[in-house]
Amino acid sequence: MSETKVFGMTPTWRRDVHTHYCPGCTHGVAHRLVCEAIDELGIRDEAIGIAPVGCAVLIHQYMDLDFIEAAHGRAPAVAYGIKAVRPDKIVFTYQGDGDLASIGMGEIVHAVNRAWPLTVVFINNAIYGMTGGQMAPTTLLGQKATTCLSGRTAEANGYPVRMCELLATLEGPAYIERVALSKPQHILKAKAAIKKAFENQVNNKGFSFIEVLSTCPTNWGLRPVEACQWLEENMIPYYPLGVFKDFE
Amino acid sequence: MAKGRVEVREEFCKSCGLCVAACPKKVLRISDSINPRGYRPAEQFQDGCIACGICARTCPDVVLTVYRIDE
Amino acid sequence: MAKVLMKGTEAIAEAAIQAGCRYFYGYPITPQNEIPEHMSTRLPQIGGVYLQSESEVASINMLMGGAATGYRVMTTSSSPGISLMAEGMSYLAMGELPCVIVNISRAGPGLGGILPAQGDYFQATRNAGHGDYRILVLAPDTLQEAVDLVQDAFDLSQKYRTPVMLLADGFMGQMMEAVEIQERTIEEPKANAEWALGWRKERGGKRAVIYNLKLAPNDLEQRVGELQKKYEVIRQNEQRCERYRVDDAELVAVAYGTTSRMVRTAVDQLREEGLKVGMLRPISLWPYPVKHFSLPSSVRALLDVEMSSEFQMLEDVKLATECRLPVATCARWGGNAPSVSEIENKCRDLLNSSR
Incomplete structure (x- = not known):
């Protein structure tokens, strides 16, 4: 009798490192999918990551890759700065919704529109996580946060921003897809999307943007499994999954 | 159907339970032991693993390794 | 070229x-x-x-x-x-x-x-x-x-x-x-x-990380240290400064950049009148060229010339001379520059009043 490993740790994941994420936070899943994509494409020596400000600021502790920490929202500009000098490298940003859809809205819109071959992984968990649960541009109507204790209202705060739909109106991007991490079937699709977003860059095929619906059990005040349920029932109806743009 | 087993890096588990909920064969549970960080790690507590890997794909902390037992 | x-x-x-x-x-x-x-x-x-x-x-x-x-x-x-x-x-x-x-x-x-x-x-x-x-x-x-x-x-x-x-x-x-x-x-x-x-390949597979965040106070203290x-x-x-006709000067104007061009002309013309005026021209603004501010004992006053209503360089001049000398100011702003004659008049007044 012998054994075959069917699923184990991918080499880019830095073993023996505890992540700082709260139990059940799906940032870890998204990190792993990025690592798997990079390993399956064999681009570890070529990849350069740009860390955001927010919970994922320490992403470089978990991935064995070249990394730089950007200022809040500015990761796409840093990515262009690198890609201008090193078009031979695979440059990606990993940003949360406060970082990308609020303070960095200007940078991401122009980054997508300029349409160089780059990869963006955008984590949407509808809240500011690291700062302790404040309202994000993606916070749903009625959703409670520490800066809207009775729930977000359209009158006071406008409507949650749908980044994929917004960016898909631009001529530039090659590939835009929204995925989720709330159940295994979604995770498999998320993996395929993230891998494709890197593969596009390897093949010099333009800008790829993947929005990943993710959980924040701590700031949502839910247990990890309940948080996945909440995402399914509340986020996916407002942020529909699917491909919004594909050059093929 | 394939037979498998799940190995847990107990020290790195945060007891979130996502793997337990995801396992189609319900062979995982949160154990009674406590790891150095104060979490109760997940464990495979009964036979019936089919080596599908869904638990490991769901784990946010890269704690699980899945083996297929070749007979 | x-x-x-x-x-x-x-x-x-x-x-x-x-x-x-x-x-x-x-x-x-x-x-x-x-x-x-x-x-x-x-x-x-x-x-x-x-x-x-x-x-x-x-x-x-x-x-x-x-x-x-x-x-x-x-x-x-x-x-x-x-x-x-x-x-x-x-x-x-x-x-x-x-x-x-x-x-x-x-x-x-x-x-x-x-x-x-x-x-x-x-x-x-x-x-x-x-x-x-x-x-x-x-x-x-x-x-x-x-x-x-x-x-x-x-x-x-x-x-x-x-x-x-x-x-x-x-x-x-x-x-x-x-x-x-x-x-x-x-x-x-x-x-x-x-x-x-x-450059990972060139480093033999070792990665590089450009850090900005240091959460632990001891780490950050060390880093900033x-x-x-x-x-x-x-x-x-890296202190850089031009000393222009300072050696026997009684009045030294301090100016950088464009303003020093007018000051230089004023110094030359005042020298022709027999007035002992010189110029210190900081080239490195940080670090401020304090080493070049050791002045001959003949110097009785300084004149800070700027295109700034707040005389933004003035405090550096005072710090560089440890406030040992009176420092007068001559400035225009808003897109105007002090003219050579304005600077000359200011210098003449200062030399007369300090006699």
């Missing part, structure tokens, strides 16, 4: 190219537009890249990405744009990323005007951004010096792994003078492969 007549902005751009800069990130703002224009034409001809940003906020962060690769990179702007770059400068300093930032300054505050001023002295020398850091600041008074200093700026930025600013006002940017631009030999980017992004040590070395080694 032979001497040619060039406009300031174009001379600065070409000098940067001859100093090995192949990557430029820019955004339009008057009065520096000829720099991005020149770069957008020239760089693609020589294998470089001109990347136009959507804002100065993006420019400085693109610069950060470029600098992190270990290649020579530059951005330029003018006062309001430099304000927007403040955040990025703090991050560049923390990441110890070598790069050159040029400010062809204009009159503020606010939108102010597009004519020259020296109201950005505090912004340049006191840290535009947050936290304990410094950047080198160099201020030329001729186009030849602008050319030489922008090239020095690249060398210094690499030597100390720090952002370096060239502070020149709109006069310097828009006037024409004869310049000779030398090509510099450089060791980058290979010399930076040890720490820069994109390392920066502080570097700044101390720069303070000791």
Whole structure:
């Protein structure tokens, strides 16, 4: 009798490192999918990551890759700065919704529109996580946060921003897809999307943007499994999954 | 159907339970032991693993390794 | 290269190219537009890249990405744009990323005007951004010096792994003078492969991380302490100043950049009248050239001449002389410069009243 490993740790994941994420936070899943994509494409020596400000600021502790920490929202500009000098490298940003859809809205819109071959992984968990649960541009109507204790209202705060739909109106991007991490079937699709977003860059095929619906059990005040349920029932109806743009 | 087993890096588990909920064969549970960080790690507590890997794909902390037992 | 007549902005751009800069990130703002224009034409001809940003906020962060690769990179702007770059400068300093930032300054505050001023002295020398850091600041008074200093700026930025600013006002940017631009030999980017992004193979599979965050107080104290040590070395080694007819002077005017051109003329004319006037011209604004402020005992007073209503350099003059001498001021602002005759009259009054 012998054994075959069917699923184990991918080499880019830095073993023996505890992540700082709260139990059940799906940032870890998204990190792993990025690592798997990079390993399956064999681009570890070529990849350069740009860390955001927010919970994922320490992403470089978990991935064995070249990394730089950007200022809040500015990761796409840093990515262009690198890609201008090193078009031979695979440059990606990993940003949360406060970082990308609020303070960095200007940078991401122009980054997508300029349409160089780059990869963006955008984590949407509808809240500011690291700062302790404040309202994000993606916070749903009625959703409670520490800066809207009775729930977000359209009158006071406008409507949650749908980044994929917004960016898909631009001529530039090659590939835009929204995925989720709330159940295994979604995770498999998320993996395929993230891998494709890197593969596009390897093949010099333009800008790829993947929005990943993710959980924040701590700031949502839910247990990890309940948080996945909440995402399914509340986020996916407002942020529909699917491909919004594909050059093929 | 394939037979498998799940190995847990107990020290790195945060007891979130996502793997337990995801396992189609319900062979995982949160154990009674406590790891150095104060979490109760997940464990495979009964036979019936089919080596599908869904638990490991769901784990946010890269704690699980899945083996297929070749007979 | 032979001497040619060039406009300031174009001379600065070409000098940067001859100093090995192949990557430029820019955004339009008057009065520096000829720099991005020149770069957008020239760089693609020589294998470089001109990347136009959507804002100065993006420019400085693109610069950060470029600098992190270990290649020579530059951005330029003018006062309001430099304000927007403040955040990025703090991050560049923390990441110890070598790069050159040029400010062809204009009159503020606010939108102010597009004519020259020296109201950005505090912004340049006191840290535009947050936290304990410094950047080198160099201020030329001729186009030849602008050319030489922008090239020095690249060398210094690499030597100390720090952002370096060239502070020149709109006069310097828009006037024409004869310049000779030398090509510099450089060791980058290979010399930076040890720490820069994109050299993993060359490092034998070892990754590089450019950090900005240090959450633990002891880590951060150590990190900032390392920066502080570097700044101390720069303070000791990089003070630059021109002393002009100071040796027997009774009155010494202190001026930098464009203003020193008027002061120099005033000094020469007053000397012809027999008045013993000299000039100290700081070239490095940070570090301020305090070493060059040892003055002969004949000096009875100083005159700070600026294009700044707040006399922004005045406190550095007082600190450099430890307040041992009275310091008078002569300034215009809002796009105007002190005229030679204004400076001369001020000098005559001071010499008469101190007799």
